Amino acid sequence: MKKVLFDNEEYSEALDMLNKLMMDAELMTDVDHKVLLYNILQYFDYIHREPLNRIIKLLNKNEMLKSELLQDETVLKLCSLYDIPVDESPLDKGEVLAFIPEDQIKILTPIKHKTWLEMGHFSEFEDRKLYAKNFEKVNFLISRLGSDVYAFSNQCDGSILPMDKGTLEDHYLICPWHGCKYDLKTGESLNGVDKKLDIFQTEIDENGLLKIEIEYC
Ligand code: FES
Known part of the structure; x- marks a missing residue:
């Protein structure tokens, strides 16, 4: 694996690929697998969200480091994916949310x-x-x-x-x-x-x- 995993362009390509995979997942017809997939995503979310909140809490004590990091578009993107407001205190446990931003979630076929x-x-x-x-x-x-x-x-x-x-x-x-x-x-x-x-x-x-x-x- 490369030491620096992605440059910004590659990171953006990875995000595009993730969006595409999420759209493919929306088309899955097997309900059990769909639920399993989203449960896995949910637990990935949990294990990342907690340390990320702690990192941002520490960063709030070091304005210089914080502003330097927040100029990095990949860091900003990560914060937005986890609904973490970078200009304020990070969310307390229990306030929060999901790896998949709500605006990217689509509606299923209506029931008849x-x-x-x-x-x-x-x-x-x-x-x-x-x-x-x-x-x-x-x-x-x-x-x-x-x-x-x-x-x-x-x-x-x-x-x-x-x-x-x-x-x-x-x-x-x-x-x-x-x-x-x-x-x-x-x-x-x-x-x-x-x-x-x-x-x-x-x-x-x-x-x-x-x-x-x-x-x-
Ligand atoms: S998916 Fe239920 S509140 Fe967003």
Whole structure:
């Protein structure tokens, strides 16, 4: 491997290639592999984001070194990919976000048909856990909150990124990528942005069987 890995031009070519690969990934039809890929990316994100935040925190104590480094377009690009504001304090743990900037994320094909799926007995679902499922290329999540069960798309609105590593707060789901908060009763985002999760109807029959009405193409 070269000592200096890339000059700026090669770095820019590598970014173009990454963009192309991300676009190819959007076209993958195998939902399981797509989720696996984005889970891997998410963990790459985590292991890079923390040390990067620490580096920027230290740099904030050395203005001269900081301004020299921030003249380097590759350093600036890295900070922007991790949503790190270079002129302010780096984000605190928990504030943050994703390796793939939100504006690069595309929308999947709209959903058209409906069918009821039998998911097993209601008691098989532990309280306040997220269960990732799929049917006909529709990735969805099931969560039981007390005696209620919610089913919704495993895909943040306007993106292809999965939500199954998100966190539940009361009846809200927080997206693990950029922190959008969704109300599982309505699907509405609470962030004042025009985002909404697809919510699927659920039903528990007299024998305790959980059924979900899924919409798919
Ligand atoms: S992917 Fe950005 S908030 Fe969910």
